[in-house]
Amino acid sequence: MSAAHSALAEQFRDMEQQREASSLGMWVFLVTEIMFFGGLFLVYTVARAMHPAAFAAASRHLDVTLGGINTAVLIVSSLTMALAVYAAQVGRRRRLMGFLALTMALGCTFLIIKGFEYADKFHHHLVPGSGFSFPGAEASPAEMFFSLYFAMTGLHALHMIIGVGLVAVLLVHAGRGRYTAEYHTPVEISGLYWHFVDIIWIFLFPLLYLIDIHH
């Protein structure tokens, strides 16, 4: 029995069917994720349309530099993930492991920077709740901005943590030589997930950090 054959789950007829099912499954899952984030984006749009000035004022309290660095980190991590998928396709195990490790490191870097940003918001009483205080006229719409900031970036960070976990599992499996040029579907679909999470950030960054950048 070949290595590829042992990875075939019993409900499938052949490897092709299994690969197709896994990949379609991930795409459908990503569609549900879009709807999930979509609800938040809609709430954001309505709230910002109601209170444009307050959102601009509140946005100025976010750190554009750190946000920009994080954007760059994620874009590079998408590149390393794509290179990892390519390495898996051509069956280069050491390169696959190297790029997976690099992707994981970049993901962790993003999360650490995000952690510093969150700590800064706590320090400046910008976390919604009883301790919130905002130096401006429209404190409650500003609080709404920060609620959405934490909801959206928090949900994104949760997805990043899951993504880093996924890549860690891939790394272990790759170390055991489970992925070959014939069988590497888990790497491919995890790659899809990783790119999706990056794309969400590409939307979050301008919507949250760059509202008032022209001033």
Add this chain to the structure above:
Amino acid sequence: MQGGLPLFPERASTMARHVDALFFYLLGVSLFISLLILVLIIVFSIKYRRRASNEIGAPLGGSMKLEVFWMVIPFLLCMVMFGWGASLFMAMQRPPPQAMEIYVVGKQWMWKLQHPEGQMEINELHVPVGRDIKLTMTSEDVIHDFFVPAFRVKSDVLPGRYTSIWFRPTKPGRYHLFCSQYCGTNHAVMGGWVTVMEPADFEAWMSGGPTQGSLAEAGAKLFRELACNNCHVSSGQGRGPSLVGLYGSIVRLEGGATVVADDNYLRESILNPRAKIVAGYKADMPVFQGLVNEEQLLELIAYIQSLAPPPAASGQPGAAAESHPPAPATKKLQ
């Protein structure tokens, strides 16, 4: 057991007749189609009932003509329902211009109703027969809903904004008033009665009760107490725009947009003045959110509404429009 078995609600407004007509059209169409299907099912089930256990049906696949037929006919019937329903709805949405205006505040679990002359009622509303009545409504807490089945009118009553309904009672009597949007524990008892009276009786009722002056007078007093008059002077030379003739007019905003100065606009401009800045003025009016309650807001709005435009300014809706004929859609229904 009390109350008998009523099958049809009382009809006590001009709108009721029209709603019922649409209802009977729908009832007719649905009865026809339902009975048609029922009869076909029963006839087919009996006529083509299985007579032997190895019998099978005729191999019929379908018919394009029939499919098109039973898509197009229901579609056309539905479009009639849509058009009829929509035109009725538009008539319900447009109160006639001379309507007598009553302010309604809902709160858990009571209705406060305020006549423009100052009479205030709780869970009771007295109105004269044959007059157009417009209710401007808001809520102090959760979403409520003002529903008078005999008038066939209903609207949610929301916190933070105004909604309105109008009706013209046609028959003296006492009619149920219900809250029909679930609002908490005593939702079912948040109701009362609407009493429709002959005009003469209504006049007597109006002059009978104690009153603290009209709503607009109370608003004028509050206007001075809150020192609004320091900036909003009628000459237009103050720090704020003049409010004379403002109600119902079109206001040009900073940035070129325009807005109609209706109840919701005035409400927002009092509570949160920075939301919309009038062109040519600075954003320096203080925020009144939390400083005036719902009833005081209604007094202020009634006062602003009472500030008639100067005689020279014509062509603006509001008080000056009294001589205009009603809008066509409303006229059809009276």
Add this chain to the structure above:
Amino acid sequence: MSSPATAPALRRETYLNVSFGVKSWLLTTDHKRIALLYLVSITLFFFLGGFFAVLIRLHLLTPEGSLVTAETYNKLFTMHGVVMIFFFLIPSIPAVLGNFLIPLMIGAKDLAFPRLNLASWYIFNLAALFTLYTVITGGVDTGWTFYTPYSSLYSNTHVVPTIVGIFFAGFSSILTGLNFIVTIHTMRAPGMTWFRLPLFVWTHYATSLIMVLGTPVVAITLTLVAVERIFHLAIFNPALGGDPLLFQHLFWFYSHPAVYIMVLPAMGVTTELITAFARKKLFGYHFVAAASLGIAVIGFFVWAHHMFVAGLSPYAAMIFSILSYLVAIPSAVKVFNWTATLYKGSVSWATPMLYGLGFIGLFVMGGMTGLFLAALGLDVHVHDTYFVVAHFHYIMVGGAVMGYLGGLHYWWPKISGRLYPEALARFAAIVLFVGFNLTFFPQFILGYLGMPRRYHAYPPEFQVLNVLSTAGASILGVGYLLPMFYLVWSMRYGPIAGSNPWPATGLEWQTPSPPPPHNFDRTPVVTWEPYDFAGRADLQYPVPRPEPQMFQPAAHD
């Protein structure tokens, strides 16, 4: 009556006897066993929700309310709605019948992701635990619609645990939908083209689309309500600049299509029943299949018809009114095609067919009254009254539950390998139909008279109709208890069913009853069109004899 020990057919390896013990069930990845696990879970919830309904109807016997306080009544109707919608109706047909049948119908060994399937049952039960916790510790009183600001600011009941429960139930439903979509796309047997799929599979495909696209939105929305409640945020709170109508938009964006999650699978079941018991090709197969997708797609654009009197702009209201009428057309297409299928058929009056015909009747009434609600000027009067309550019970109970029970009877021989007692089952079906109409028809009249929904007390003139409704509910209750008893009884004592007792044309009838663990001994190859009785030489009809008549014991007794 044959006992299991003497039945040679049962010595064959089936999904039921392949392994024994609690562990073999709780860790199974077999879609058929998972379907039975769901059957147990949702039956418990059906009777819990039914218990609340009984209390509601008893309370409404007298105008002042005869049983409980206002607070308790509000909790009763809320819990009735939450349990019945999220824990019974939404999972009912898809998670039980869909789970069991989709792989069998398309000729697959299992769903594409069997472990995900088991996980979704566990997630469903986790959700159920949260909901039971809420019930036990005092309930929730917001209505199943959770309208803000009442739910986020004013209610002091267990809103957050209920929302957590619904969130997880939704997650379970997403995973089921995802599994179905991938399975239907990639796991079809050779020769099973899209237009050879049974309509049951088409409607489940449409349902899965709604589950996958709609459920995440309600999940995030309810999460925001919970977060707003915990941290006193301002997203839906008008006092702090939020918008309570935004909640309603987001909520109904899912919860209106959710109605189609409930009724589309029942339409699929009905199509199977009508064709099998008229022994005839479905009239207009392509139109019925397209109508399923049409309902799912248009169903996403009609949500604001729940908000016509909520302060929506009149122009928005018009758009949503016209779209609501458009979604009625595919439903009408289905009804007409079912009726036409009976024409020149060989119509049997077996129990599943009674449910199928009952479904059409009740669905037509539910659908027709939906047209009343979509007419803007009329909706103003009937919105939030018992007219709406009657309308959606006709769709969800008259429609979805009739379909569910009809399907359960039809496929019971496949699921259990046994036949149910025919005469008793026909009797139960008729009791249900009569009881249902007695319960809910008076509510249409109550609604037009103006009785608002969610009232624990009402003016005395509404009493007669309320008493009628309660009387009907007691008959309905009997109708629901009967099948539970005789179906359980038949699992052990019912006559052995062959692999294709009716007989019907679907692939699920090509394999023995109950099916072997991997469904088919070898992968079937499909060469025939769906429901083609005339073109199928392989179907074994019983020896020619007169059909048993109504109310006589069936021949096997």
